Amino acid sequence: MPSKKALVRRPSPRLAEGLVTHIERERVDADLAVEQWEAYVTALRTHGWETVEVDPADDCPDSVFVEDTVVMYKNVALIARPGAESRRDETAGVEEAVAGLGCSVNWIWEPGTLEGGDVLKIGDTVYVGRGGRTNAAGVQQLRAAFEPLGARVVAVPVSKVLHLKSAVTALPDGTVIGHIPKMDVPSLFARFLPVPEEAGSHVVLLGGDKLLIAASAPKTAELFADLGYEPVVVDISEFEKLEGCVTCLSVRLRGLYV
């Protein structure tokens, strides 16, 4: 049976020092962030995901955004090489965790940079954002790693947001959802549904019709409910202040048979 495991990583005590690139810095309430992270983990568990905690990286302010450190395709864990130098020490603990779960491990190497937030998988199509954190060499290395396994890698220019998945994710039927003002090339996606809020462009597929979505996207949650989905709402305000979103707080391992 395919696994329903998800990697998560407890916020660093230095979370408030996390990077901000496209937004103004706001004060982060570290205690509230921990409460919100715990509620996020509970939401995953309540919907059948076994969460696996990667060892904390207390010296890395952005380590809670575990999605950026690894990209899963089938049973292969491609360890990222973050474009943000301050995030490079985050990958060692993640590599240990995925190896311990029985994944085959591969790596993005210098001069490549790639962050998991730039990678959106829809079936065997793997969209990769070429933007501030993922460079051309990173895109090439992603192709070299996953195309032999059956993936079709599609590169997407990203300039208005931090990562590709800051602007687009997908519904369970593969429809891409996104907030057009934040997208460089909306026409790249064949089946596309625009959403009214930036935070509404991020969903985590929990299984069946359930979509994890941020409390900051109430109109989009309503739109999805009207389309027959069941939004599961979490408040992640403290992570949003650091350009995080619901996708970046976990990595679902769906291709492992364990």
Ligand SMILES: NC(=O)NCCC[C@H](N)C(=O)O
């Ligand atoms: N995948 C994501 O959306 N990651 C968010 C990372 C936020 C963090 N403050 C950063 O700038 O790297």
